[in-house]
Amino acid sequence: MTPELRRALQLHQSGQASAALPLYARALAQAPDDQAALYYGAIAARVCGDPALAIARLDRLSALTPHPVAELFYQRGLAHSDRGNAEPAIADFRAAIRCKPQMAAAHNDLGNLLRQRGDFSAAGQAFADALAADPEHFEARYNRGLNALQSGNLALARQELADCLERNPESADVRATLVDVLLDCGEREEARRLARASVGRLPAAPQLWNALGQAEEACGDPAAALAAYRKGLECAPDDVTLALNLGLLEGEDGDFESACARYDRIAMRHDHDGARLRRATLLPSIPDSEEHIDRMRGEFRAQLAALREQGLTLQDPLNDYGCTPFYLSYHGRDDDRVLLGELAATLRGAAPALTFTAPHIGRPRRTGKWRVGFCSHFLFDHSVGRAVHAFIAALSPDEFDVHILSAPPFVDDPLARRIRSRAQQHALPFELKAARDHIATLELDALVYPEIGMDALTYFLAFARLAPVQWTTFGHPCTSGLDSIDTYVSQALLEPPGSERFYSESLRRLPEGGVFPDYPGTALPPRLRSRAELGLPATGSLLICPQSPFKLMPQFDRTLAEILIATPDAQLLLPSARMGGLTELLKARFARSLGPHARRVACFPWRSREAFVELIAACDLLLDPFPVGGGITTWDALAAGTPIVTRPSDAMRSRFATAALTLAGQARCGTTIAADAAQYVGHATRLLNSPDERRALRQTLSRAAPDIYRDRRVVEPFVAALREAIGT
Numbered sequence: 001m002t003p004e005l006r007r008a009l010q011l012h013q014s015g016q017a018s019a020a021l022p023l024y025a026r027a028l029a030q031a032p033d034d035q036a037a038l039y040y041g042a043i044a045a046r047v048c049g050d051p052a053l054a055i056a057r058l059d060r061l062s063a064l065t066p067h068p069v070a071e072l073f074y075q076r077g078l079a080h081s082d083r084g085n086a087e088p089a090i091a092d093f094r095a096a097i098r099c100k101p102q103m104a105a106a107h108n109d110l111g112n113l114l115r116q117r118g119d120f121s122a123a124g125q126a127f128a129d130a131l132a133a134d135p136e137h138f139e140a141r142y143n144r145g146l147n148a149l150q151s152g153n154l155a156l157a158r159q160e161l162a163d164c165l166e167r168n169p170e171s172a173d174v175r176a177t178l179v180d181v182l183l184d185c186g187e188r189e190e191a192r193r194l195a196r197a198s199v200g201r202l203p204a205a206p207q208l209w210n211a212l213g214q215a216e217e218a219c220g221d222p223a224a225a226l227a228a229y230r231k232g233l234e235c236a237p238d239d240v241t242l243a244l245n246l247g248l249l250e251g252e253d254g255d256f257e258s259a260c261a262r263y264d265r266i267a268m269r270h271d272h273d274g275a276r277l278r279r280a281t282l283l284p285s286i287p288d289s290e291e292h293i294d295r296m297r298g299e300f301r302a303q304l305a306a307l308r309e310q311g312l313t314l315q316d317p318l319n320d321y322g323c324t325p326f327y328l329s330y331h332g333r334d335d336d337r338v339l340l341g342e343l344a345a346t347l348r349g350a351a352p353a354l355t356f357t358a359p360h361i362g363r364p365r366r367t368g369k370w371r372v373g374f375c376s377h378f379l380f381d382h383s384v385g386r387a388v389h390a391f392i393a394a395l396s397p398d399e400f401d402v403h404i405l406s407a408p409p410f411v412d413d414p415l416a417r418r419i420r421s422r423a424q425q426h427a428l429p430f431e432l433k434a435a436r437d438h439i440a441t442l443e444l445d446a447l448v449y450p451e452i453g454m455d456a457l458t459y460f461l462a463f464a465r466l467a468p469v470q471w472t473t474f475g476h477p478c479t480s481g482l483d484s485i486d487t488y489v490s491q492a493l494l495e496p497p498g499s500e501r502f503y504s505e506s507l508r509r510l511p512e513g514g515v516f517p518d519y520p521g522t523a524l525p526p527r528l529r530s531r532a533e534l535g536l537p538a539t540g541s542l543l544i545c546p547q548s549p550f551k552l553m554p555q556f557d558r559t560l561a562e563i564l565i566a567t568p569d570a571q572l573l574l575p576s577a578r579m580g581g582l583t584e585l586l587k588a589r590f591a592r593s594l595g596p597h598a599r600r601v602a603c604f605p606w607r608s609r610e611a612f613v614e615l616i617a618a619c620d621l622l623l624d625p626f627p628v629g630g631g632i633t634t635w636d637a638l639a640a641g642t643p644i645v646t647r648p649s650d651a652m653r654s655r656f657a658t659a660a661l662t663l664a665g666q667a668r669c670g671t672t673i674a675a676d677a678a679q680y681v682g683h684a685t686r687l688l689n690s691p692d693e694r695r696a697l698r699q700t701l702s703r704a705a706p707d708i709y710r711d712r713r714v715v716e717p718f719v720a721a722l723r724e725a726i727g728t
Contacts, residue, residue: 051082070100104134120151152429172205179211184408206236253581274320286585312350329478332627340481354463358440377407380416383632384475390518451475477653493659494652513713521709540569544619557593564597616640624657641702647674664704
């Protein structure tokens with residue numbers, strides 16, 4: 001051994017690889033085939049950030065060695081991995097395992113590369129092999145939990161991560177990932193408890209503040225979530241994930257300027273195209289005026305065009321961008337199809353991998369029953385689940401294999417169990433490629449998205465061609481803007497002639513019948529509480545508009561003002577927004593648009609569905625807003641019998657109340673369906689001054705409600721339309 005090599009090894013063993021590196025070079029200059037200098041010099045080169053030199057030295061060593069040992073293959077695999085060369089790294093790790101089957105580190109690193117390329121089954125086996133070789137290999141156990149989370153095996157992920165936490169309570173990564181798993185499992189309170197305990201134990205870990213923010217959001221405390229994200233950014237001011245999540249929540253809370261400024265900072269500091277796209281597509285949830293709406297929509301289009309011209313790039317659109325164009329459809333404009341199409345084109349250009357086609361498309365189909373998938377996050381006791389559960393149940397198991405493709409976080413309630421009872425359940429991971437690949441393996445004949453635009457994962461999945469027939473429907477009352485979705489399935493009561501112009505998809509009108517078949521209505525309690533017991537004024541007229549504040553557009557303010565002016569004793573009840581900032585913005589707008597009458601608007605807090613219906617029953621009149629009206633809330637209101645005033649347009653999103661009143665037999669007299677704003681005011685003021693007419697309307701609605709809830713006439717046409725689509 002030369003003095004240079006001896007000194008190099010001494011420095012290397014003492015942790016001074018950079019000082020050893022030139023000495024290895026001198027040793028190899030004197031003896032190019034010295035195996036110790038080649039091997040340890042390669043390790044030093046890789047540690048010092050020169051994997052190419054490491055690979056060259058290990059290649060030379062391999063050529064000199066008749067039977068290379070496992071460690072040589074393993075080190076070269078690490079160097080290839082450092083260079084981003086996955087395939088030669090995988091080959092070397094496998095060669096190391098052949099030489100030394102009990103080499104846990106090689107199994108673990110092989111598993112990581114397989115996981116990164118989306119081969120979760122093979123990765124899971126590699127991590128299991130690592131743990132079989134060394135049950136104490138902490139990294140392999142943690143990676144096995146991550147792999148299970150990414151592949152949708154939440155039970156295994158929870159088990160492995162809980163084990164990791166017990167073995168190493170000081171691991172911030174383990175704690176944050178376990179919070180993610182608990183949230184995906186629907187264990188929101190347990191996730192929040194763990195997140196709160198974790199930031200108390202490790203307050204300098206930004207990933208734990210992010211986990212706490214996510215948990216507080218899931219538990220319905222957005223103010224606490226905002227505080228958690230801000231605290232995390234105090235610890236790590238340049239943490240992109242925290243900043244993106246805070247910007248998203250600030251926008252949701254109506255703090256438009258802060259959200260814009262935050263996205264601008266992220267884009268500038270980190271050259272982050274996802275932040276640029278978020279900034280371009282950010283829309284106010286409570287617009288100031290109709291002119292404000294038009295200006296923001298114009299900027300939306302202009303900024304998308306500018307980003308396309310600049311050449312936007314998104315490696316992972318779900319995590320880099322992760323938004324949906326939700327608020328566009330509530331502005332009441334006719335050009336949603338155009339704007340959504342431009343957003344889709346921008347995203348396809350920025351992330352070409354979104355344009356994916358499943359391998360079975362275009363091939364002869366497998367024999368057997370028709371395979372139909374329903375992909376959604378909301379197939380539980382939610383407006384989407386209540387709207388489509390009967391359609392799913394109507395698909396006979398003798399004819400159809402039905403697959404429920406659930407996006408996380410998962411919810412387990414009676415309606416969710418009812419939906420799953422006659423179908424195969426798939427828990428999709430919150431990872432676009434993994435979720436898409438999983439759906440592709442099912443070789444579906446038809447894929448139905450009950451809503452597109454309310455959930456980021458399903459929105460981005462819908463860009464792909466995963467079945468020959470792809471539908472969406474009115475879980476979200478707006479076109480998708482995607483050329484990958486063939487048909488928008490709607491209902492004749494909701495679609496007047498000419499409404500095809502609103503859709504990028506072909507429009508399929510199901511025949512007359514109940515819009516929401518087998519609706520799980522809420523029965524009123526045997527004794528309705530008095531106004532006083534409900535905390536309401538005992539005298540005067542009570543109006544209620546039980547819609548989320550983001551549905552209340554400025555043009556409706558003028559109508560509210562006229563109604564309040566015409567009925568001086570009336571008070572209007574509105575639900576408080578989930579985000580306190582939105583309620584304050586709406587109050588500020590009302591102060592301008594309603595003037596002194598804004599004092600007669602009161603907000604009520606969230607309550608159970610049963611208490612919500614009882615509150616509606618205590619009111620004299622329900623005001624359905626325009627240009628976008630209520631949907632599921634209108635069906636809930638039928639049980640209360642409270643008269644409804646509505647003003648439909650040609651767009652489906654304004655016509656649910658009209659459909660309900662038509663089914664109840666009220667359309668013939670036209671007493672509550674207005675043709676314009678002036679007639680809307682006239683209907684409302686007349687009814688508030690006509691208790692006998694209100695009583696008659698209550699009786700009509702109350703008698704009709706049970707039959708409307710049980711109306712299944714639309715179900716068989718849906719099944720027939722599906723047969724026709726997949727059978728051609």
